[in-house]
Amino acid sequence: MRIPASENQLAIFILSLSCLLLMTGCGSPFGGRGDGTERAKPVDLKKAAAPVMRWSDSDEDGFPDAMELGSFNDRSNFRTWFAYIAEMQFYKISEQWTREQRDCAGLVRFAMREALRKHDRQWFQAMGEGYESLAPDIRAYTLDRSPLGEKLFRTDFGAFQMSDIDTKFSEFADARTLKNYNTTFVGRDRRQAQPGDLLLYHQPWVQKYPYHVMIFIGGERIAGEGSKDWVVYHTGSSAQDEGEIKKVRLSVLDQHPDKRWRPVENNRNFLGFYRLRILE
16 A cells, blocks of 8 residues: 555654664663663763763873863963963962972972962962963863863873873972973973973982972063063972072073083083973
8 A cells, every 4th residue: 555645754754763762772762662671871972982082192291182282372371370370479479389389399380280270369369469360261171170180290101091090190290200201301492492391400419309490481570671581490498498489580590600500501410491291
């Protein structure tokens, strides 16, 4: 018997609906599979694909791609906040930077965390007086929704694997850890440096803390002289004193009375400029 056109359309609709239900794991539109068992939940393809994209490490630098700032704007905004927050500690150390964390690498850790936060009214109130909004927040993520939470720092070699979350990432990193696992060597020529890059030194005879780190901020935001070679750093603490924050030009360090601290290519204690891998 020949099926009228309207009935044919109805049959096609029913067949299409049945196929759709099978694709989503549902055999019946009334809440079951038709065999008395609970129906399977539909698969969200976006969520299923997300872990692959989220945790991939396409450049095999040890950091998941989700932690890297892929856009030019994000990298630029991060550099602005990172350098600015570090510089501000020279004028007045924020109470948000806990006393036991204050050393050369601690300045990097603090400035990095605060650069990745959401810079709202609550943040400005917590940081203290004098802070200004210089750039938009990072769009890729803020610290409260960072892929690894507060564990921003890698502590061992290798491309990223899921097991690294618990074994190779930490909230803490000293200067050696920053150099070896969290940065990429840029060069020893300061013309290659960008604001937010790090300067690393190695003093092998200092057994406890042989590595020292400074932050290159380029053009300073406060009390500017038009120079573009400023660095800021913490001198490090000791049993005798807590150390202090210093801000100085590279051209001044070039004349440092102790040649080991001159950021010049013929100083073997100066390792060069390094870039945070989240900026790569």
